[in-house]
Amino acid sequence: MNTFDHVLPIVKDVLKEHRLQLEKVGEVIINRDLNGRIRLVLSNTSADTDQTKSAMTTLAQALSSRLGLHCFPPEDMVLFETSLEAVLQDAPHFQLEDLPGVTVVDRLATDTDWSIISPISTLGSRIVFFSIKGGVGRSTALAAAAWSLAQTGKKVMVLDLDLESPGLSSSLLPDELRPSYGITDWLVEDLLDNTSPVFESMVAISNLSHDGEIFVVPAHGKNPGEYVAKLGRVWMSKVKEDGSYDRWSSRLNRLLDQLQARWQPDVMLIDCRAGIDEVASACITDLGAKSILLFALDSEQTWEGYRILFQHWRRTGVVLSIRERLQLVGAMIPEIEGADYRDALGEHSWNLFTEEIYDEIPAGETTGDRFSYDQHDESAPHFPWTIKWHRGFAAVRSVHSRFQQIDPDEVNTIFGPLVHGLQTISESEEPA
Ligand SMILES: Nc1ncnc2c1ncn2[C@@H]1O[C@H](COP(=O)(O)OP(=O)(O)OP(=O)(O)O)[C@@H](O)[C@H]1O
Ligand SMILES: [Mg+2]
Numbered sequence: 001m002n003t004f005d006h007v008l009p010i011v012k013d014v015l016k017e018h019r020l021q022l023e024k025v026g027e028v029i030i031n032r033d034l035n036g037r038i039r040l041v042l043s044n045t046s047a048d049t050d051q052t053k054s055a056m057t058t059l060a061q062a063l064s065s066r067l068g069l070h071c072f073p074p075e076d077m078v079l080f081e082t083s084l085e086a087v088l089q090d091a092p093h094f095q096l097e098d099l100p101g102v103t104v105v106d107r108l109a110t111d112t113d114w115s116i117i118s119p120i121s122t123l124g125s126r127i128v129f130f131s132i133k134g135g136v137g138r139s140t141a142l143a144a145a146a147w148s149l150a151q152t153g154k155k156v157m158v159l160d161l162d163l164e165s166p167g168l169s170s171s172l173l174p175d176e177l178r179p180s181y182g183i184t185d186w187l188v189e190d191l192l193d194n195t196s197p198v199f200e201s202m203v204a205i206s207n208l209s210h211d212g213e214i215f216v217v218p219a220h221g222k223n224p225g226e227y228v229a230k231l232g233r234v235w236m237s238k239v240k241e242d243g244s245y246d247r248w249s250s251r252l253n254r255l256l257d258q259l260q261a262r263w264q265p266d267v268m269l270i271d272c273r274a275g276i277d278e279v280a281s282a283c284i285t286d287l288g289a290k291s292i293l294l295f296a297l298d299s300e301q302t303w304e305g306y307r308i309l310f311q312h313w314r315r316t317g318v319v320l321s322i323r324e325r326l327q328l329v330g331a332m333i334p335e336i337e338g339a340d341y342r343d344a345l346g347e348h349s350w351n352l353f354t355e356e357i358y359d360e361i362p363a364g365e366t367t368g369d370r371f372s373y374d375q376h377d378e379s380a381p382h383f384p385w386t387i388k389w390h391r392g393f394a395a396v397r398s399v400h401s402r403f404q405q406i407d408p409d410e411v412n413t414i415f416g417p418l419v420h421g422l423q424t425i426s427e428s429e430e431p432a
Contacts (some may be wrong), residue, residue: 121288
């Protein structure tokens with residue numbers, strides 16, 4: 001009996017077995033609907049000749065006999081559209097491996113994608129802090145990184161995109177400095193083209209910065225207001241005047257572009273949600289990040305989670321456009337036997353990257369131009385930038401007060417490799 005994961009491999013097999021028929025029908029979209037059922041979408045010019053009609057019938061029957069419940073019956077299987085381009089718009093899609101001209105359009109119940117990677121933003125460096133599991137010290141590390149970069153004279157903008165569990169801004173701002181609005185307010189007002197009252201009042205300058213500046217863009221304003229009601233609307237696509245959709249992630253991108261133009265930060269640090277959810281997806285894939293930091297504890301759950309994500313990127317063919325932007329961060333390296341822990345973390349990370357992300361190097365050959373790294377290469381994406389677990393940060397009541405008392409040596413001891421790595425990234429040229 002087939003289940004969801006059998007569907008695409010079967011479609012691939014059937015289409016490969018019927019290559020001749022496939023060539024006759026031309027470009028094909030495999031539409032996988034919300035229930036996981038398959039249909040073929042073809043250009044309406046495809047139905048023109050008897051030859052193509054018979055090829056379509058053969059394909060539909062072959063798919064139906066192999067997929068059963070997971071596709072439409074042969075007589076309803078094929079849909080015709082004037083523009084295949086339009087079908088691809090506003091829905092996640094990817095090429096089916098080894099089958100040029102065959103694209104899968106995946107209709108998801110959420111606005112999640114993870115499979116179309118936006119090019120790196122040209123407006124300034126954006127760095128996303130992501131973790132597959134929560135509570136690993138991601139937001140604290142981001143605040144420490146902002147503090148350190150500002151110490152070196154940089155203008156840093158920090159965005160709290162962990163909208164469902166906000167908190168980053170309180171580490172950088174005392175209550176009285178909080179702005180009136182936050183990202184949630186902007187996204188809701190954007191639905192009504194009413195962002196101007198919000199835009200100038202959603203950024204605060206942290207009092208922790210000395211030489212540089214830290215601009216903080218919180219999830220919500222000083223008074224969160226009807227936060228739950230607003231949160232329920234931020235993920236909405238906006239219907240544009242011409243009837244097309246502006247996905248929420250592209251709305252968010254617009255906000256980032258405007259913030260960058262207005263405040264001209266040297267670097268933008270983005271705290272995104274933990275786990276494989278839609279906000280995280282947008283932060284990783286859609287915001288044109290220059291670098292994506294993957295926070296990890298050395299646990300089976302962590303590696304399993306990252307494997308699911310990496311395999312999805314491989315399956316959907318985007319791994320090549322994202323892999324050079326990835327960087328593993330080893331979170332909360334324990335005080336006791338830290339070196340052993342770090343070695344094990346480095347090894348597990350390397351195993352994962354080698355199996356899922358790096359190019360294979362055939363025996364006897366050298367790396368050459370291939371994207372592959374030695375396990376101990378410190379410049380490699382898998383080589384963890386480490387953050388030490390430190391009692392001074394464990395269960396602190398106010399991270400803001402903690403940062404008011406901190407000195408550069410202490411930050412360096414705990415967060416040194418992260419800060420150094422970020423400095424290098426934010427100063428480096430954009431990859432070609
Ligand atoms: N380097 C560290 N050493 C010890 N404790 C830390 C360290 N960094 C953060 N903590 C503590 O760990 C807890 C979680 O930290 P934080 O909120 O930064 O994690 P997070 O990954 O952002 O969590 P979430 O997924 O909930 O947003 C907090 O109590 C924080 O004070
Ligand atoms: Mg956090």
